[in-house]
Each structure stands twice: as structure tokens, then as C-alpha cells.
């Protein structure tokens with residue numbers, strides 16, 4: 001909710017007609033129409049067909065079939081892990097990270113970046129080569145590009161707790177800033193290719209758990 005005022009100011013600026021509780025159910029490409037199932041206040045559902053010039057659709061997030069249909073999945077299809085240790089709830093020698101895990105963080109590469117060292121640590125614990133489990137706090141980050149040259153940098157942990165990487169005087173993630181744009185456009189690609197993918201990410205070192213299974 002801390003990020004809503006900045007985003008709503010852009011909704012107003014761009015005169016976006018926001019409509020919630022509608023689900024795209026059919027597209028007629030030849031005639032350029034889209035049909036939505038709209039939830040009405042009385043609980044009924046009405047189908048409405050709208051004309052479009054350009055349609056941008058974001059598909060629902062689902063796990064791949066080979067995971068969803070496996071013994072690893074929970075009822076919703078994602079790999080069923082402890083949200084902090086990322087160890088499978090039923091198979092102690094299996095861990096998961098990234099979009100496929102059923103953790104409630106935002107499914108982002110920023111989350112996978114923080115999860116990877118936790119899983120690496122906890123695999124070594126499972127192998128008996130390290131004593132202390134590491135702990136993922138649910139960190140995720142969404143750089144929301146609101147205009148060319150400006151980004152609202154939303155960063156939060158489990159429960160929507162704000163988790164800014166920078167002090168507010170330097171970069172207030174709740175406001176659109178040029179610094180956040182420069183971070184995304186200039187710094188993060190190098191961090192991704194040179195540090196994250198090569199395992200040279202000292203900034204993303206995991207926090208140890210005080211006791212196994214502790215929150």
C-alpha cells in the first residue's frame with residue numbers, strides 16, 4: 001500500500017480506466033474483441049465483450065505441468081517448501097527456489113537472487129557439510145517503470161513489510177525516481193551477468209537461523 005499513491009498518480013496522469021473483478025475469457029482476433037467475465041456486486045457473473053485496438057494480456061501464473069503433476073507439488077501445483085528454509089515440506093533432500101516454489105513472495109528474479117544462497121547453504125546442511133540452516137525472509141523487488149527515465153522501486157519481504165535496499169535520503173522507493181531507473185538500466189544488468197549468475201554475490205549472503213525451524 002506504500003506504493004499505491006505514486007502509482008495512482010500515474011493512473012490519473014495517463015487517464016487509465018481501472019476495472020477490477022474482471023477476467024479475460026475469450027479473444028476474437030479477427031474482429032478485435034475481448035470478452036470478460038465480470039463479477040457483479042450481487043455475486044452473479046456477467047460476460048461483456050469490448051472492442052480493442054491493441055490487447056496486452058498477462059497470463060495467469062501457473063507451474064509447469066511436469067511439476068504440478070508430480071509428488072513435489074502442493075494442491076495449487078507449486079513445489080511445496082518451507083517458506084524460510086526452502087526445503088521441501090515432505091522430502092528433506094529436496095529444495096526449491098524461484099518462480100516454481102509455493103512461497104508467497106512476489107515471483108521475481110530479485111527473490112530468486114536472495115533464495116539461491118539460502119538453498120545452496122541448506123543443501124550443504126542436508127548433506128551434513130554445514131551445521132546451520134539459512135533463512136529466506138521473503139524479499140522480492142518490483143521495479144515499476146512509470147515513465148521513460150523514472151521507476152518506482154517496490155521492495156518488500158513476507159507480509160508486505162517494506163525492505164528498502166537504500167536509505168530513504170538516497171532512494172525513496174515509494175516515489176518515482178531517476179536513480180531507480182539508472183539502477184535498473186545500468187547497474188542491475190552487470191550485477192545479474194557478472195555477480196549473480198557467477199555466484200559472486202556477497203551482498204546476497206543468507207542470514208543463519210537461530211534454531212532449526214525458527215520463524
Ligand SMILES: Cc1cc2nc3c(=O)[nH]c(=O)nc-3n(C[C@H](O)[C@H](O)[C@H](O)COP(=O)(O)OP(=O)(O)OC[C@H]3O[C@@H](n4cnc5c(N)ncnc54)[C@H](O)[C@@H]3O)c2cc1C
Nearest residue numbers: 064066097098099100106107108109110111112141142143
Ligand atoms: C515480462 C516480465 C518482466 C519481469 N521483470 C522482472 C524485473 O524487473 N525484476 C525481477 O526481479 N523479476 C522480473 N520478472 C520475473 C523473473 O523473470 C522471474 O521471477 C525469474 O525469471 C524466475 O526465475 P526461475 O529460474 O525461477 O524461472 P524461469 O526463469 O522461468 O526459468 C525456468 C526455466 O526452466 C525451463 N523449463 C521449463 N520446463 C522445463 C523442462 N520440462 N525441462 C527443462 N527445462 C524446463 C524454462 O525453459 C526456463 O528456462 C519478470 C518476468 C516477466 C515475465
